[in-house]
């Protein structure tokens with residue numbers, strides 16, 4: 140019987156792909172089977188076979204890393220379980236095809252059908268909430284009564300300073316899935332609010348570029364974008380190289396090694412704060428945990444953390460005069476040609492870049508056991524991060540990582556205090572901390588939106604986007620899309636599945652620190668359990684004046700005896 144006859148009667152044929160007999164664990168090889176790129180890997184003394192093409196953006200997994208029975212993609216860090224093909228860590232959404240492998244007479248053979256565990260796996264993929272479930276929501280969304288599309292102005296910071304306008308975002312999602320938002324001081328921008336559209340825009344970097352105009356709403360010249368850009372403002376292939384370098388510092392495996400240290404930090408900070416009868420949650424806890432963790436993993440002296448927090452606040456609070464000072468508020472800074480060339484148009488960014496540059500230089504000279512050392516030593520195709528490149532990356536890390544996690548911890552506490560039943564559920568069953576962390580991240584969406592620029596004309600929802608137009612994706616809206624999340628306005632600490640958009644799901648820029656941030660929030664929740672029923676609000680929160688960050692500046696709390 141020939142191979143092809145075997146295919147029809149007994150399933151796909153076995154193909155000899157090599158001897159590879161004395162390969163050590165962790166070995167990966169790319170082979171071809173029936174014209175398909177397949178990766179074979181050595182795990183615990185046996186061979187496994189799976190599609191070589193990552194289901195996220197087609198990177199070759201044979202260039203990735205094996206971590207036990209998990210394959211980690213080299214491009215954006217997606218992780219797949221090699222027993223079932225399940226996605227363990229996004230940005231990939233679709234499972235990985237797993238193939239049968241065996242050794243016959245010392246030769247490795249593969250066939251293009253799944254082994255039993257993969258064939259039986261039920262892949263959890265949340266695609267759509269059935270209409271009946273959508274109708275049975277227990278928490279009503281915001282009232283849209285009397286609200287018209289013309290009332291919406293997403294650039295009105297007075298509104299964002301008071302509240303997140305979920306009513307506007309809901310109306311847009313329902314009635315104007317692609318909406319044009321004019322700007323007083325700009326060219327205007329397109330607004331995407333539906334979950335699937337946000338994922339599609341994130342994915343399609345060829346049509347929606349991060350590099351052409353950068354990722355913030357400001358209208359900058361190409362020279363200005365070029366002068367200030369870091370990895371987040373690049374497109375593949377430049378982005379792919381840079382991302383592969385820095386991924387090495389933030390894989391779940393690397394981050395998990397810090398778990399106990401993060402726990403110690405969270406425990407110490409909470410114990411210290413709860414010695415007082417009343418305190419500002421942001422200052423005492425929410426800003427401290429991420430910054431201590433960042434200092435620990437990057438190897439910064441902890442005494443510097445207040446300086447870094449202060450600089451980060453000024454850089455990111457650039458639309459809030461109370462934070463940055465009238466003089467440096469971004470509308471004014473944008474009139475200064477020199478400031479326009481700096482990250483966030485902020486003079487304070489120079490201090491952070493310089494701090495990062497010096498740190499990188501020190502670790503190059505004297506390596507230590509920290510992520511900075513991993514980053515400066517990382518090599519892809521023989522190239523490493525340059526000195527200035529590391530400085531710019533450092534500012535991206537400090538700004539992207541600290542404020543966002545801080546606001547999650549503040550908004551998360553607020554959410555739990557406003558929903559005592561869900562807080563009690565978590566206290567009764569702390570094993571819910573992992574799902575609670577994702578739910579808090581979904582509802583906090585510390586970053587409301589990111590921007591892209593259209594590189595070509597395209598038509599979506601019957602409207603014409605022209606090349607050069609600014610396009611925005613509003614995670615704050617997509618995370619409440621009733622077609623994707625059952626009962627979206629309900630806080631459900633046990634919600635699963637929960638593929639929220641908080642980290643920018645779908646595209647190549649999926650948050651590098653997603654695993655770290657999630658781990659910090661989960662550990663904070665676990666360590667918070669003994670305190671949760673003793674804490675109450677002592678005043679209204681003060682919100683950041685921003686339509687980019689969902690930020691809390693102050694959150695007064697009281698401790699009950």
Ligand code: HEM
Pocket residue numbers: 341349354370371372382535536539540541543544547580584585586589590640641642643646647648649650651652653655656
């Ligand atoms: C709750 C906390 C966090 C939130 C909400 C968040 C959100 C995001 C989002 C939405 C993006 C996508 C940007 C885009 O598509 O243009 C992103 C990218 C990024 N984040 Fe985070 N982030 C968080 C924590 C962190 C942490 C802890 C770090 C690092 C220590 C980090 C580092 C980065 C970096 C470097 C990028 C750029 C990735 C790239 O361009 O490939 N983030 N983040």
Ligand code: FES
Pocket residue numbers: 193194195196197198212213214215216217230231647
């Ligand atoms: S291509 Fe694999 S994670 Fe993006």
